[in-house]
Amino acid sequence: MAVDLFQLIFQEILKISPRIISQYTTVQDQLLYLILIPHVILFLFILAFSKGIVARVLGEARGSFIYLLSLVVYIFIVISGWYGSFLIPLFNAWLIVLLIVGLFLFGISAVIGPGRLSEAKKFAGAAAETVAAKTTGVTAKRKAFESEIELVTEQIRGIDTQLRRGGNTVDTITFLNNQKSALTAQKTKLEHELNKL
Numbered sequence: 165m166a167v168d169l170f171q172l173i174f175q176e177i178l179k180i181s182p183r184i185i186s187q188y189t190t191v192q193d194q195l196l197y198l199i200l201i202p203h204v205i206l207f208l209f210i211l212a213f214s215k216g217i218v219a220r221v222l223g224e225a226r227g228s229f230i231y232l233l234s235l236v237v238y239i240f241i242v243i244s245g246w247y248g249s250f251l252i253p254l255f256n257a258w259l260i261v262l263l264i265v266g267l268f269l270f271g272i273s274a275v276i277g278p279g280r281l282s283e284a285k286k287f288a289g290a291a292a293e294t295v296a297a298k299t300t301g302v303t304a305k306r307k308a309f310e311s312e313i314e315l316v317t318e319q320i321r322g323i324d325t326q327l328r329r330g331g332n333t334v335d336t337i338t339f340l341n342n343q344k345s346a347l348t349a350q351k352t353k354l355e356h357e358l359n360k361l
Contacts, residue, residue: 174198180248202255206241210234309358316351320344 170191174180180198188194214233218226241247323344327337 170194174248178242178248179245180252184248184252197256198252201259202247202252205255205258206238206247206251207234210237210241213237306358309354313351313354313358316347316354320347320351323347 174185174194175182178198185194185198188197211230211234214230214237218229218233222229241251323340326332327340327344332340
């Protein structure tokens with residue numbers, strides 16, 4: 165009777181392939197690795213998936229639609245045979261990787277300690293800001309210098325155009341030449357500062 169019940173659950177309902185069932189010989193192993201671990205991870209995935217979809221479609225998470233979509237996705241996964249063919253090994257491997265990463269992070273936090281961890285985060289943040297200032301800050305300064313040089317160059321072109329037109333008085337020509345000299349000196353200084361970057 166018990167064998168028939170397990171065969172009904174594993175092969176008929178959950179559609180777990182006999183190859184996967186044969187990897188776990190005891191009933192305890194079958195319950196743990198074929199039902200408990202994969203279902204917990206599957207339910208976490210389905211719930212997150214359903215919340216995301218419902219929130220995108222309706223604009224907010226509504227409980228009844230989340231549970232309805234979760235149920236439909238679960239039934240689809242089981243009936244299509246995904247659960248029994250490739251999700252069980254995937255979820256079991258995922259749990260092992262997650263445990264290894266969790267143990268690694270626990271070991272690091274035990275060695276470093278919570279107080280030092282916040283100091284390390286502050287140091288990493290300061291280092292990231294310094295790198296950003298050196299890279300993007302230089303780029304922003306370069307663009308500012310280039311746009312200012314372009315503006316001064318445009319003003320010099322305008323003076324040249326006004327001088328070529330003719331009909332200017334001697335005072336106007338002197339004023340325009342003095343302005344052009346000042347703008348040329350300013351452009352040279354800006355180009356020198358730009359080359360320093």
